[in-house]
Amino acid sequence: MFIPKLFVTLKERNTQQLGQDVISGILVGIVALPLAIAFAIASGVSPEKGLITAVVGGFLVSLLGGSRVQIGGPTGAFIVIVFGIVQQYGVNGLMLATLMAGVILVIMGFAQFGSLIKFIPYPVIVGFTSGIAVIIFSTQINDFFGLGITDLPADFLEKWTSYAGHIHSIHLPTLLTGLLALFIIMFWPAVSRKIPGSVVAIILTTVMVQTLHLDVATIESRFGDIPSQLPAPSLPAFDLATIQQLIIPATTIAILAAIEALLSAVVSDGMIGGRHKSNMELVAQGVANIASPLFGGIPVTGAIARTATNVKNGGRTPVAGIVHALTLLGIMLLFGSWAKLIPMATLAAILMVVAWNMSEYKVFLRLLKSPRSDLIVLLTTFGLTVIFDLTIAIEVGMLLAVVLFMRHMAGITNVDIITRELKDREEETDDPLSIISRTVPPGVEVYEINGPFFFGAASKFKESMRIIEQPPDVRILRMRNVPVIDATGLNLLRELLADSRKHGTQLVLSGVHPGPMKALDDYGLLQEIGTENVFDNIDDALERARRLQSR
Numbered sequence: 075m076f077i078p079k080l081f082v083t084l085k086e087r088n089t090q091q092l093g094q095d096v097i098s099g100i101l102v103g104i105v106a107l108p109l110a111i112a113f114a115i116a117s118g119v120s121p122e123k124g125l126i127t128a129v130v131g132g133f134l135v136s137l138l139g140g141s142r143v144q145i146g147g148p149t150g151a152f153i154v155i156v157f158g159i160v161q162q163y164g165v166n167g168l169m170l171a172t173l174m175a176g177v178i179l180v181i182m183g184f185a186q187f188g189s190l191i192k193f194i195p196y197p198v199i200v201g202f203t204s205g206i207a208v209i210i211f212s213t214q215i216n217d218f219f220g221l222g223i224t225d226l227p228a229d230f231l232e233k234w235t236s237y238a239g240h241i242h243s244i245h246l247p248t249l250l251t252g253l254l255a256l257f258i259i260m261f262w263p264a265v266s267r268k269i270p271g272s273v274v275a276i277i278l279t280t281v282m283v284q285t286l287h288l289d290v291a292t293i294e295s296r297f298g299d300i301p302s303q304l305p306a307p308s309l310p311a312f313d314l315a316t317i318q319q320l321i322i323p324a325t326t327i328a329i330l331a332a333i334e335a336l337l338s339a340v341v342s343d344g345m346i347g348g349r350h351k352s353n354m355e356l357v358a359q360g361v362a363n364i365a366s367p368l369f370g371g372i373p374v375t376g377a378i379a380r381t382a383t384n385v386k387n388g389g390r391t392p393v394a395g396i397v398h399a400l401t402l403l404g405i406m407l408l409f410g411s412w413a414k415l416i417p418m419a420t421l422a423a424i425l426m427v428v429a430w431n432m433s434e435y436k437v438f439l440r441l442l443k444s445p446r447s448d449l450i451v452l453l454t455t456f457g458l459t460v461i462f463d464l465t466i467a468i469e470v471g472m473l474l475a476v477v478l479f480m481r482h483m484a485g486i487t488n489v490d491i492i493t494r495e496l497k498d499r500e501e502e503t504d505d506p507l508s509i510i511s512r513t514v515p516p517g518v519e520v521y522e523i524n525g526p527f528f529f530g531a532a533s534k535f536k537e538s539m540r541i542i543e544q545p546p547d548v549r550i551l552r553m554r555n556v557p558v559i560d561a562t563g564l565n566l567l568r569e570l571l572a573d574s575r576k577h578g579t580q581l582v583l584s585g586v587h588p589g590p591m592k593a594l595d596d597y598g599l600l601q602e603i604g605t606e607n608v609f610d611n612i613d614d615a616l617e618r619a620r621r622l623q624s625r
Contacts, residue, residue, distance in 0.1 A: 076354050078138045083391040091390055098389035099397025105270045105383050112421040113148040116213055117156035121293055122300050123372050124148050129403045131362040131374030136395025138358035140351030141339040145380040145395050146362055150428050151334050152373045154209050154464045159323050169310035169367035174324035179360030188352025197452035198471040200437055205459025207433035214422035220248025230460055247288045252419035255279050259427050272424045279420045294414035302410035307368040326465045331375040335359050338376035345385045447478040517547035518619045524555040527563035535566055545577035548619040554585030564597045580622050583608045584615035
């Protein structure tokens with residue numbers, strides 16, 4: 075379970091595949107270059123931190139990961155949460171939160187939480203992903219149009235209000251640079267799919283701006299030089315109070331990293347017909363997030379787009395991911411100083427395209443036609459992500475999904491007073507165990523619970539018990555359709571047993587499944603009811619009722 079895929083694939087010894095992995099890794103490294111820089115800047119940190127993240131994080135994710143083709147690095151999903159942490163706690167706070175998130179991910183992996191992440195409702199994932207896409211797009215308006223807003227509000231609505239107030243400040247050279255970059259990115263695939271359009275856009279617009287001496291903001295004018303080497307590792311400053319404040323942001327980073335990494339792994343599995351190790355992948359993501367901030371990097375996770383690019387270019391083992399990281403390191407060491415000349419409008423265009431691809435608008439529109447409960451979860455998560463905060467959106471979205479699910483489960487759980495319906499029920503039934511075909515002695519009341527017997531169904535059970543006018547001699551409770559029972563259900567049965575004894579009624583259970591039977595035994599109820607009053611089928615339960623009445 076905890077053996078990295080790299081060590082599994084090394085046993086294959088396929089020289090031809092090794093060559094394909096190296097080529098794919100180089101191409102993915104080139105693709106990742108502008109994205110790493112753009113994600114860092116959009117997150118509110120200096121551009122080299124994105125490169126460091128892609129190099130260190132990408133290397134460790136491929137070295138230790140549970141996926142054959144996963145490519146790790148900074149992603150657009152983190153922009154919102156990283157920007158918020160930097161604004162509130164500074165860069166040092168971000169480094170510490172990322173390191174803490176790495177520890178949480180390692181614990182999640184060894185605790186085998188990988189499979190649990192897969193149960194996050196799809197509307198929650200689409201809701202916050204689409205919300206993040208909208209936020210990323212909105213943060214690029216200033217640089218794309220050259221509005222020159224120096225103190226851009228973090229709040230979504232205030233940000234657009236600020237844009238409206240500066241609409242007259244559009245800088246034409248900047249806008250034309252951004253439009254040219256956007257045009258190249260969108261239509262370059264028709265020319266070549268081997269060389270990414272974002273790289274072509276960066277080269278052409280940078281050459282244009284420098285050759286024509288255009289007054290267009292660049293990375294250098296905004297951030298200064300980009301270091302062309304990896305810094306020495308160092309621990310971020312920390313104290314107990316800061317750690318306590320960063321627990322929630324760190325947990326958000328960990329959960330988001332886990333979700334995106336495992337989603338990417340699942341998608342890539344479908345593309346190559348493989349199967350990833352989810353828990354090993356979480357451990358690798360954790361180690362990467364521990365190491366990245368030590369070198370000054372930001373959060374790491376699996377990048378779906380870069381992973382797909384890896385697969386499409388022939389990558390089939392973690393060697394491709396390692397080569398991708400080494401390629402970025404080589405570019406950083408040899409050409410890092412040139413990256414400072416990239417126009418900010420070009421990076422804004424790249425991120426706008428990333429936001430569009432992230433939005434999954436077709437899936438979003440399709441989910442608008444889904445059941446009302448899913449629609450509520452989708453729109454709530456989306457709205458909270460855009461207007462308020464990603465952390466709140468995930469928490470509320472999950473809570474709302476759970477509540478609506480419990481409401482649905484409670485809706486399908488019912489308690490039938492069967493003997494009261496026998497007088498009016500004339501329809502035929504194909505159920506060989508139906509009570510209709512059996513004789514129920516006078517003074518015996520038969521109930522049947524259908525569905526999970528949990529706290530969501532408690533009110534229905536109590537209501538059914540209250541409508542009894544005359545306590546019967548024997549009360550038979552059929553549980554053949556009860557797959558699970560929780561503590562609330564067990565407590566209600568105990569209350570029913572106490573009430574039955576109070577009125578001189580004997581309680582008999584029928585059709586109890588192994589799971590609920592074990593719960594009854596562990597809770598001590600099986601002994602209180604008496605094993606002689608618990609039966610596998612209704613016929614034995616009715617026979618027991620007759621014997622009890624004859625005493």
